[in-house]
Amino acid sequence: MGAYLARVMTCASLVLGVIVGSGTITVDAMSIVTRREIREPPEWKGTLEKPDSSVCPSNFTNPRNAPFIFKCKAAIIGNVENVNAFTPGPWEDKGDLDWAFLRQYWRTGKHFYFSATQCDGGQAKIADAGAKMEAEQWARKRVTRWNNELGRSKFRPFLEFRQLKVEYSCIPGVLSNPGPTAEEREDEEAEGKANDIADAKEAKERSQAANAVKFQITSNDKKKIRIAFYSTARRNAWPSFDRSYIVDAYDTKDYNYPLSCIRGEQICYGAWREDDRSIYWGVGYNNEKSCTNCCTTCGSGTKIVSLQAGPDGPPPNSLTVRMRSLDPRRVQVEFYSQSYRRAWPGGSKAYTLADSEFHEYNINCQKGEKICYGAWREGNSNSYWGVGMNDHDGCTNCCMTCGTGTHSHTLQPGSNSPGGGSGVGSGVSEAIGAGIAIGSALGGIISRGGGGGGTVIRRPNPPNYSGDYQPGRSGISGGR
Incomplete structure (x- = not known):
């Protein structure tokens, strides 16, 4: 019986396999x-x-x-x-x-x-x-x-x-x-389906394009670059606030970054060197800087960006310090040279930290010069950080070397009683690598005051120094 069925199927295959009509x-x-x-x-x-x-x-x-x-x-x-x-x-x-x-x-x-x-x-x-x-x-x-x-x-x-x-x-x-x-009906049916698929795809692409934007970025920098994108309309970042895209050193290929967004919102790019955030492009790290022509509108298509190579390293005769205070009281801060007889801003003045934001200070100095910060509660210099007022104490992690780029320090909350601050590193150092400082000092300069004092340490004059120290020579730019 099985053999018979096999023969029937074979015959059916032969008969139906012919060309019809x-x-x-x-x-x-x-x-x-x-x-x-x-x-x-x-x-x-x-x-x-x-x-x-x-x-x-x-x-x-x-x-x-x-x-x-x-x-x-x-x-x-x-x-x-x-x-x-x-x-x-x-x-x-x-x-x-x-x-x-x-x-x-x-x-x-x-x-x-x-x-x-x-x-x-x-x-x-x-x-x-x-x-x-x-x-x-x-x-x-x-x-x-x-x-x-x-x-x-x-x-x-x-x-x-x-x-x-x-x-x-x-x-x-x-x-x-x-x-x-x-055969013609099959072609027409397939053509109709293809047109329907193409129309649906085009409609979907139009919809996606209205809620998307693409950045095309290339870099010829000598260092590894990190890139992120930030919305100006809401708190949102791509890929996220704690992550970023990477472009390797000397990698000059074009990289495309398609972003899903809300139609009409402004999106800006920020790029920075992995080993030195002070070298930046666009809005920089964490959207901290302002920029010109680094933003585009969601739904506007592709923005092409070319990141030109940054400098080889930080200026040898400068230092950038970023300071913030988490203390509940207003804090004053000054920077003291450990190599020469000078301070910034000097002239019996100090910078004031009146909020918990970072404030940035640019200092003109001699390459290799050691500089330490001293900070104290306004009106009570016995509560201090770093070397304190008038550079009167020692410290841990409060000193920096001129020409090494940007350093960040956070002053942790001190005690309400006299002497509650620590002269051995209440400030938490957050050094972020060598680089050129871009920006301006963000702390206001006022006459300093405090309940304590301390002895001013006498050191040699800096090179080409003549007469009393003038605050204007410090290289500190304005504040916020």
């Missing part, structure tokens, strides 16, 4: 039984047959009223090639019908083809170029559909049809209005 519909019983995943285009025998008849497809109406009509058949000829490395598995070698077809053309030198027939008008008896082009376009759509079938099959993404050449065969055509053939 005009040659546009092929039914394969084994394809139905085994749920074959791909269709089998015909093998290329070396010659393209002429179109079956001179009657043009129903979708051609000679819209330009051309005096001559041509019906052309185009064939795209090729074979199966590797997209990636591919080795057939044992199950494919033994019984898979799709692989049985593909292996006829994979590395065998044999070819198969996809064809289509279309009409077009011409102004002369040999003007068949338009019909050839129309036919080739439809043949290419069939190639695309077949490659999509192959891509969705078990062989994805290893094989695809690769074109080797295109051939044409043309005859005079005549107009007709019969109903479309099965």
Whole structure:
């Protein structure tokens, strides 16, 4: 009984595998039984047959009223090639019908083809170029559909049809209005689906573009760069406030950063050297700086940015100090040279820290000069940090070296009683590496005052020093 059924199935395969009607519909019983995943285009025998008849497809109406009509058949000829490395598995070698077809053309030198027939008008008896082009376009759509079938099959993404050449065969055509053939209906249906998919994709892209922006950034800096993006309309950052993108040193490739955002919001880029945040571009680290032309609007497309190389290192005769106080009282701060007889701002003045924000001070000094900060509660110099008022005590982690870039210090809350501050490092040092200071001092300069005192330590005058120290020579820029 089993052998009989096998013979019946074999006969059914042979009978149903023939070409029916005009040659546009092929039914394969084994394809139905085994749920074959791909269709089998015909093998290329070396010659393209002429179109079956001179009657043009129903979708051609000679819209330009051309005096001559041509019906052309185009064939795209090729074979199966590797997209990636591919080795057939044992199950494919033994019984898979799709692989049985593909292996006829994979590395065998044999070819198969996809064809289509279309009409077009011409102004002369040999003007068949338009019909050839129309036919080739439809043949290419069939190639695309077949490659999509192959891509969705078990062989994805290893094989695809690769074109080797295109051939044409043309005859005079005549107009007709019969109903479309099965092949034409398939083309029209596929074309309609493709248009629907394209329209949906375009609508989605328009919607996404309205709520997105892209930065294209390149850097030729000698150091590793970190990049982040900040919204000016809300507290939001890309990739986040505690993360950033990285561009390696000497990496001059273009990098694209697509960001999802709210249409209309302003987004700014900030970039800084990984080993020195004081070297920055745009709004810098954590959106701390102001900028010109570093922002764009969500939905406006792509902003192209080129980060020009920063300096090789910090200026040798400068130092930048960032200070903040977390103490509940107003705090005064001054900077004292340990190498020469001078201070900043000097002249019996001090900077005032009246809030908990960082304030930045730029100091002109001699390369290698040791400089320490002294801070104290306003009106009570017995509560102090660092070397205190008038540089009267020792400290830990409160001194810096001129020419080493930017250093940050945070003064932790001190005691309310006299002497509650520590002369050995109540301030927490947050050195952030060498670099050039960009910006201005942010603490106000006022006459200093305090309940304590201390002895002023006498040191040698700095190079080219003459007369009493003048505050204007300190190089401290204004404050906030």
